[in-house]
Amino acid sequence: MRYSKLLIPTLREEPVEAEVVSHRLMIRAGMIRKVAAGIYTYLPLGLRVIRKVEQIVREEMNRAGAQELLMPMVQPAELWQETGRWGEYGKELLRLKDRGEREFCLGPTHEEVITDLIRGEIKSYRNLPQILYQIQTKFRDEIRPRFGLMRGREFLMKDAYSFDRDEQAAKASYDKMSKAYHRIFERCGLKFQPVEAESGVIGGTYSQEFMVLAETGEDSLVACDSCGFAANVEKTQGKTCPRCRGRLITHRGIEVGHVFMLGTKYSEAMKATFLDHNGKEALSVMGCYGIGIGRTAAAAIEQNHDTKGIIWPLPLAPYQAHLIPVNEQSERVMITSELIYGTLSNLGMEVLIDDRSERPGVKFNDADLIGIPYQILVGEKNLADGRVELKERRTGKITKVTTEEVIDLVKKLVLPDARPDES
Ligand SMILES: Nc1ncnc2c1ncn2[C@@H]1O[C@H](COP(=O)(O)OP(=O)(O)O)[C@@H](O)[C@H]1O
Ligand SMILES: [Mg+2]
Ligand SMILES: [Zn+2]
Incomplete structure (x- = not known):
């Protein structure tokens, strides 16, 4: 999109x-x-x-x-x-x-x-x-x-x-x-915990x-550190597990x-x-x-x-990859971006391409705020070496790779999750 x-x-x-x-x-x-x-x-x-x-x-x-x-x-x-x-x-x-x-x-x-x-x-x-x-x-x-x-x-x-x-x-x-x-x-x-009401x-x-x-949750719960028992705080007395006498956290x-x-x-x-x-x-x-x-x-x-925004777990993310042509005036940037966008979309991935004529800083901030798990940054400087950047939203880790490599990498990161196992 x-x-x-x-x-x-x-x-x-x-x-x-x-x-x-x-x-x-x-x-x-x-x-x-x-x-x-x-x-x-x-x-x-x-x-x-x-x-x-x-x-x-x-x-x-x-x-x-x-x-x-x-x-x-x-x-x-x-x-x-x-x-x-x-x-x-x-x-x-x-x-x-x-x-x-x-x-x-x-x-x-x-x-x-x-x-x-x-x-x-x-x-x-x-x-x-x-x-x-x-x-x-x-x-x-x-x-x-x-x-x-x-x-x-x-x-x-x-x-x-x-x-x-x-x-x-x-x-x-x-x-x-x-x-x-x-x-x-x-x-x-x-990360969740079923608790006995x-x-x-x-x-x-x-x-x-x-x-x-x-940490910001409204409810308090206690979970046993040895047997898996967990309950609502109001429902338990004391610091020991009623099942196994383990410690309640x-x-x-x-x-x-x-x-x-x-x-x-x-x-x-x-x-x-x-x-x-x-x-x-x-x-x-x-x-x-x-x-x-x-x-x-x-x-x-x-x-x-x-502090920058949302970090969606992949299965809930509004899109799986966020593609950012850093400078949409550059023909080379746009051709490469459209190529990656088309290829990933055809492979069945949900890609958001930031095709706005906005300053790079605005695009980067919006991408971090919206929180799509993988960002692909296509800029002139890296393209001079035939590279684009793949940034993981959660860690901020950036990998410089070729266009073909980025497609392969994103495919591996995104597709196994998009297909739930049928077991
Ligand atoms: N006011 C609300 N706004 C959003 N979600 C709610 C609201 N009330 C309940 N829910 C969701 O619906 C689920 C089932 O509701 P239920 O257990 O009947 O409500 P409650 O816990 O308020 O008695 C809750 O676990 C919660 O996720
Ligand atoms: Mg309820
Ligand atoms: Zn226990």
Whole structure:
């Protein structure tokens, strides 16, 4: 893609309203703009990152046997009255009326809608289990929306729901989702830690939060240095691991995902029953599983940045390589740049070419701010020796190589990751 054809409104100044680094950098890199408190527009670069997260989530949900569907954002009050949550939910639930004075809400979550679907369609144990998911806009009227995409009012969530014939089968669905979450955050290139939301329960728990580790994270967690036990700080007492008596070490993190065993809370309230193998009516045992799509992108920045800007993990980067013709007046620079751009693009790589007539310093600063992992700098001086520069954004390390070599190198760096293993 050509930089000159994209809306990338980068800013040099720090936005005053942004308190955390991911929020600041997303605004400065021209990825998001605020429309109202906690409500944002994703600009082209920001949307590309969102789509990358979604794609990884989709592939892993599908691999785990979950089916994608899409439920409405606007939900009728009646469903929420059935579970009692119309009364319980409070002001976070944004309520509205249609022209006929009928009451609705903007969905903060979709247990009611999915349970209504399943009770209507699933009548026999033979049709269980069902795991269904969507990637949908949620609305929660938070009192204090802040930190950009980290805690918005309108935000994208992947939410999945499982329905099983009994506890044991429900545990199997839960484990499948938990395993898929490990793969998702691994593939995103993030350092993360699943934590038990209820600690001390030996032999596993039925609620886990997935934390992206970052010093700037809002949550505190403890992890055992010998057995892998980890929990939310509020949920543990003392400095020793409840499982193995090892030492607990404190970390900071950001909750990007949550897997949760619901049991029969919703199926009971909404009478979601099926006929079991004895022809007896039974309640579906449910689980629910959320991932914040925008929050995952923001957490990636909290974990990967420096004073110059974002350092995207390759799998989430809006483009894989950022090609910079240092002086677009030079015919030689432009011919070489276009050659590299064309070749890499034809090989299936996502390349951003900075074809603007801007000073080199402006291009370099924008490239570091936007944070695409590999930069290719094409300048007259190096071209005199037949070389271009390959710069790794994370380390700043520059390698001088020929045009053919740079194509080969970038291919090796970028393509293995772009093709997820199918194991
Ligand atoms: N206000 C928000 N803005 C952005 N993402 C959110 C927000 N609230 C929740 N999420 C994301 O959705 C996931 C599932 O939400 P859930 O666990 O239901 O919310 P909560 O932890 O607030 O009860 C969370 O792990 C988080 O990644
Ligand atoms: Mg949660
Ligand atoms: Zn331990």
